[in-house]
Amino acid sequence: MGEGFFSFSIALVFYFANLWAWTYFVFIVGLFISRQRLDDEFCAEKYGPEKWAEYQARVKYRIIPGIY
Known part of the structure; x- marks a missing residue:
């Protein structure tokens, strides 16, 4: 996340x-999203x-809590 900020x-x-x-920002965001998938x-x-479905039910956000 430091690189994103x-x-x-x-x-x-x-x-x-x-x-x-x-x-650079667009590249980093694209990199984060593709890596997460x-x-x-x-x-x-x-x-x-x-x-994995149980984990995803408990953790609703993937990268940034409350946003994505």
């Missing part, structure tokens, strides 16, 4: 004067569908 802060420094500053698939295989 860092990339967001860089983008905010430039605001919308330089759109290239936002590419791959981890879900891996954990479902490793722990089995019933245990």
